[in-house]
Amino acid sequence: MRTLRARLTPYALVLPGGLWLAIFFVIPTLVMLSLSLQSGNVVDGFAFTWNWHSYVDGITTYHNQIVRSLLYGLSATIIQIVIGFPVAYWIAFKGGSRKSVYLFLVLLPFLVSFVLRTISWQFLLSDNGILLGPLKSLGVLPQDFHILATPYAVIGGLSYNFLPFMILPMYVALERIDPRLLEAAQDLYASKVQTFLRVVLPLSLPGVFAGVLMTFVPASSDYVNSSVLGGTNTTMIGNVIQNQFLVNQDYPVASALSFTLMALLLVGIFVYARALGTEDVLEVAAR
Amino acid sequence: MNDPRNQDPAFLRGMTQRRLGRRDAFRLAGLSAAGLALAACGVQGKRVTKPTSSAQAQSAVQQYWSGKAKNGHVDFANWPYYMDPKHPQLKQFTQQTGITVTYDEAIQENASWFAKIQPLLAAGQSINYDLMVVTNGIQFTELVELGYLAPLDHSKLPNFAANAGPRYKNEAYDPGNVYSIPWTSGMTGIAYNPKYIDTPPTSYAALWDPKYKGKVGMMADSQEIGNFGMFLLGVDPEKSTPADWEKAAAKLKEQRDAGIVRKYYDQGYVDPLGKGDIWLCQAWSGDIFQKNISEGTDLKFVIPEEGATIWTDNMMIPKTAANPVDAIMLMDFFYDPQIAAGLAEYINYVTPVPAAQAIIKADAAKAKGDEQKTLEEVADSPLVFPSEADYAKLRTYRTFKNTDEQKQYENIFQAITTS
Numbered sequence: 037m038r039t040l041r042a043r044l045t046p047y048a049l050v051l052p053g054g055l056w057l058a059i060f061f062v063i064p065t066l067v068m069l070s071l072s073l074q075s076g077n078v079v080d081g082f083a084f085t086w087n088w089h090s091y092v093d094g095i096t097t098y099h100n101q102i103v104r105s106l107l108y109g110l111s112a113t114i115i116q117i118v119i120g121f122p123v124a125y126w127i128a129f130k131g132g133s134r135k136s137v138y139l140f141l142v143l144l145p146f147l148v149s150f151v152l153r154t155i156s157w158q159f160l161l162s163d164n165g166i167l168l169g170p171l172k173s174l175g176v177l178p179q180d181f182h183i184l185a186t187p188y189a190v191i192g193g194l195s196y197n198f199l200p201f202m203i204l205p206m207y208v209a210l211e212r213i214d215p216r217l218l219e220a221a222q223d224l225y226a227s228k229v230q231t232f233l234r235v236v237l238p239l240s241l242p243g244v245f246a247g248v249l250m251t252f253v254p255a256s257s258d259y260v261n262s263s264v265l266g267g268t269n270t271t272m273i274g275n276v277i278q279n280q281f282l283v284n285q286d287y288p289v290a291s292a293l294s295f296t297l298m299a300l301l302l303v304g305i306f307v308y309a310r311a312l313g314t315e316d317v318l319e320v321a322a323r
Numbered sequence: 324m325n326d327p328r329n330q331d332p333a334f335l336r337g338m339t340q341r342r343l344g345r346r347d348a349f350r351l352a353g354l355s356a357a358g359l360a361l362a363a364c365g366v367q368g369k370r371v372t373k374p375t376s377s378a379q380a381q382s383a384v385q386q387y388w389s390g391k392a393k394n395g396h397v398d399f400a401n402w403p404y405y406m407d408p409k410h411p412q413l414k415q416f417t418q419q420t421g422i423t424v425t426y427d428e429a430i431q432e433n434a435s436w437f438a439k440i441q442p443l444l445a446a447g448q449s450i451n452y453d454l455m456v457v458t459n460g461i462q463f464t465e466l467v468e469l470g471y472l473a474p475l476d477h478s479k480l481p482n483f484a485a486n487a488g489p490r491y492k493n494e495a496y497d498p499g500n501v502y503s504i505p506w507t508s509g510m511t512g513i514a515y516n517p518k519y520i521d522t523p524p525t526s527y528a529a530l531w532d533p534k535y536k537g538k539v540g541m542m543a544d545s546q547e548i549g550n551f552g553m554f555l556l557g558v559d560p561e562k563s564t565p566a567d568w569e570k571a572a573a574k575l576k577e578q579r580d581a582g583i584v585r586k587y588y589d590q591g592y593v594d595p596l597g598k599g600d601i602w603l604c605q606a607w608s609g610d611i612f613q614k615n616i617s618e619g620t621d622l623k624f625v626i627p628e629e630g631a632t633i634w635t636d637n638m639m640i641p642k643t644a645a646n647p648v649d650a651i652m653l654m655d656f657f658y659d660p661q662i663a664a665g666l667a668e669y670i671n672y673v674t675p676v677p678a679a680q681a682i683i684k685a686d687a688a689k690a691k692g693d694e695q696k697t698l699e700e701v702a703d704s705p706l707v708f709p710s711e712a713d714y715a716k717l718r719t720y721r722t723f724k725n726t727d728e729q730k731q732y733e734n735i736f737q738a739i740t741t742s
Binding site for chain 2: 077078079080097100101162163164165180182184185263266267268269271275276279281282283284285286
């Protein structure tokens with residue numbers, strides 16, 4: 037009796053989380069998988085027909101948008117590392133007693149809705165707005181210069197919106213580095229650059245990895261930034277999927293595109309994990 | 324490769340790590356079985372046969388309305404900026420009838436609204452609204468075809484019978500107003516910001532003018548944008564053929580690739596127009612007037628000489644509504660000329676009640692100063708009370724024969740907007 041209970045306890049503990057995952061992730065994913073292989077229309081209904089054409093059609097029509105999304109996601113991720121790493125480093129090593137204040141400041145924009153933050157960028161970057169207007173009247177910028185409705189605006193918006201997700205994991209990894217390791221490096225006559233490159237950087241990689249996961253995936257599948265800040269020829273795959281679902285009601289193509297994107301992102305992540313070394317990184321990142 | 328010291332780590336990993344065992348195979352099989360089970364519960368469509376005779380239609384009406392009674396409340400879903408935020412008309416309704424109204428600006432787009440309510444309606448559940456406003460177009464046709472709308476009992480619509488303008492009693496998308504009566508109509512034309520544009524545009528060609536490079540806003544909606552391409556070519560969108568669509572799309576592609584279009588907007592084109600991010604754009608008539616009145620801007624709206632589209636937003640009752648009797652009373656209430664006049668004074672869209680014009684003129688005569696000027700403008704505005712000559716220039720959306728035709732149309736024009 038006791039052994040039975042002991043054997044069941046772990047399952048009971050995992051039940052709430054497991055149910056959550058089943059109801060809100062596994063089942064919807066399966067439904068979507070099934071939808072992606074159906075054919076029909078909203079009025080006559082959809083039926084399961086092993087219709088692989090949705091994948092073929094979706095990819096041939098929208099491969100540009102898929103590639104563009106991955107490139108935008110990648111650019112935003114690189115920008116976030118470049119901006120985020122020094123911030124995380126500075127907070128971890130120089131933040132002193134105010135670390136939590138700085139972290140709070142990093143998180144502060146998150147108290148405002150994602151869409152509103154993006155729209156306020158639209159306001160800031162407007163052609164004759166508070167940023168570009170004065171520069172134009174001073175003659176620093178040509179009159180027809182604009183940032184909105186360009187890929188730069190979209191990538192900028194993506195970088196901005198997901199930045200805290202990059203900073204926080206990097207901070208956690210950096211903060212955890214034992215200062216005695218740095219002292220040891222110095223005792224062994226390593227220069228500051230060497231200490232950074234051979235001690236700090238390798239130890240912070242799991243944080244960078246986690247940061248990349250948490251920013252590259254949502255940035256590549258985002259549709260808000262492109263629709264608010266973009267123009268012509270900046271459509272991302274997220275916009276296409278949204279359009280297929282809501283406007284065209286072409287559920288099979290929308291599901292097929294979602295699955296294609298998911299597959300591409302998963303492959304990308306595993307290649308990246310391999311390139312970084314081992315599965316250790318995943319484990320460390322999960323800590 | 325044979326030297327163990329130079330072994331490829333990937334090879335080693337492959338040799339030593341767990342591969343797909345029998346258990347995993349069972350697990351996978353279980354998952355695919357679940358997938359197949361789910362395949363059975365795909366999305367069901369339920370096309371209904373439309374009544375073919377008036378007797379059938381009459382019995383459908385009786386069947387729906389028999390046993391339905393007034394409940395004293397109605398939940399109304401409408402679009403933003405479609406009523407004075409103080410809701411004076413609804414207050415009057417409550418005063419007169421004792422029926423309370425919850426008014427939500429719940430509808431932003433026809434497509435997303437349809438996507439939101441479709442699963443509920445398909446399951447025969449209430450959408451928590453008794454009255455909603457949907458534009459004549461693809462989604463409206465689908466709502467009718469799927470049998471999601473209550474057939475209207477015209478004996479409960481005396482004001483509509485007495486006061487609706489003749490053209491609003493016989494719309495091509497709902498002949499005989501079986502399922503809907505108009506809330507309001509509007510036109511899609513060209514809006515421009517006179518701060519940046521000296522010569523007012525008179526033709527669709529202005530939107531293709533290279534001197535406005537990067538300063539033109541177009542709509543993302545395939546019907547709206549397709550119509551503009553067709554007007555430019557002198558084609559009546561209502562009677563257009565797939566060949567016309569291709570030609571119009573080629574023109575629109577030209578416009579995009581020349582860098583003339585800055586962006587394809589869903590909704591928010593008014594702000595960028597006011598700020599000067601765009602100088603001229605496709606626009607809905609009432610939006611521009613409301614912006615001018617609420618923010619003191621001086622944006623202009625023109626109906627190009629080639630003509631323009633007129634669309635109609637319609638009130639309708641979802642079949643699963645909890646309070647259909649209260650809802651139909653409210654629908655009819657908006658056809659009281661006094662009420663229609665008050666509404667038009669605020670929203671500046673075409674009212675389906677022509678008698679409202681005289682009332683607005685009378686209101687203007689009583690008012691003073693700025694208010695008088697605004698009211699006079701509304702009463703004389705061709706955008707609120709189009710003349711017969713204006714109507715002669717207006718076209719309606721293309722009605723699609725079936726979903727295949729619609730899909731063909733969408734594919735042609737979405738290739739332009741989702742580049």
